Amino acid sequence: MIHPDIQGVTLIGVPTDVGAGSIGARMGPSALRVAGIAQAIRNFGLDVRDSGDLHGPDNPWEPAVDGFRHLPEVVRWNELLHDAVFAELDSGRLPIVLGGDHCLGIGSISAVARHCRAAGRKLRVLWLDAHADFNTAALTPTGNVHGMPVACLCGHGPEALTHIGGHVPALSPADIRQIGIRSVDEGEKRFVHEAGIEVFDMRYIDEMGMRHTMEQALLDLDEHTHLHVSLDVDFLDPDIAPGVGTTVRGGPNYREAQLCMEMIADTGRLASLDVVELNPALDVRNQTAQLAVDLIESLFGKSTLMRR
Template sequence: AWTRALSRSVEAALGAGSLPLAAGGDHSLSLGSVDGAMRHCARDGRPLFVLWLDAHADFNTPETSPSGNVHGMPLAALCGEPGFPSLFAEPVPAPLPPANVHLFGLRSIDAGERALVTARRVGVTDMRTIDEFGVVAPLRRVLDRVARDGAHLHVSLDVDFLDPSIAPGVGTTVPGGATFREAHLIMEMLHDSGLVRSLDVVELNPFLDERGRSARVLVELVASLFGRRILDRPAPAIEAVSSDPAGRR
């Protein structure tokens, strides 16, 4: 019921021309937010692309999951993997194509979901790739594809995408995550692209945070995605200079 209610709210916000931001608990929240975006896109005849900024793949099924936690399963459910009860309102939209999902920042994956992610050809930029090439080139390829396809871009930001030294307030920390500047650069690139149409911010646990550190970082990242920069640099004035040998301008 909660997933369906959130789906309706997101679909209504998109229909009104707004950009919905779903902020809350664990990553099962995306079952509702992405479903709402899928319904909106189906009505508009537009493809949906999901950028999943997360340490984990969240592509387990009840059969593959070692823990049984639903917050490790939302992408599998949205992509139509078997084993899920009726989570979505009728009529159920066509599943999200796995090829329209890109996992960015991945560094922890269970054996069963690794097999599924590989078999379904989900896009992946893991931390090894980011270590080698940085965030700019891999993210630019994703954004170029979204722009080329004229797709609706849904961004789902999990706090554990960040290194726990920066954002400790999460229940599933994994060392070796994105740095403060890498994360800000990603948000700035997303803003500059003009492609983001809906957003999740999930997995912040205030009881595990340290004096609000993680919450403050998240606020700053979301502000960057919506256009705030660390430095607002005005464009320099361009002064024409002639080639007069006497030096007159």
């Protein structure tokens, strides 16, 4: 279920892989459309508008400069996305960002945070990902900005990215819950602990189960909370979701992922969503996009039985 104040849903395609280490995520929005994302959401009786794709700079595919790859291009895409997401939120709609790589979380979530500050709402961000994405230029082994969005949102990064949205930091680490994490660089681990981000990694999920994990991640939500879900498709185990550039074995299986989405839906607080890192060039017959749409249906309230 979605936040009761939402007037409709807007799809925003962001066809870029400037922040990634492999080419192909630029085709993600098309794959999600082919998999039927718009109709799947319309089936819940919601007004769904597809705003088409944003148009930003091409991927120059160059090496890192001063610890960042493609920084000017990453900045421009995120500025465009920030403005698009903020406009939809301002008109009472739920934006769904169709990525594109996860560097786009900077533009998307900085807009959500700006909207929440203006509306006097609390913000909870669920970061569903195999990676913590808390790297900096000093820590990153690659310079790929899709490994840095959480750090940038928390104020650690180049000014051109941390200042998108006009407030630094855009987020407090206390606003974030990371779920499904299982691949973190050594220096990044220390930085995540220093920042105090609440992380439910795969060992926690193995030991405690997805139900308990989600109960903890969703604790203290109330009617004044805006819930944002940032779904990196590599959150899922690659056995069921091969179409990503950064696969890490040992992620949530189909039922665990469904339970995660259903429990988010049960809160009735979902108000914005990113779906990122889908790489159709690495997929098998669009199965990862189809699975993503299946999970989004559960986020919007699909369940096995009608619940009273």
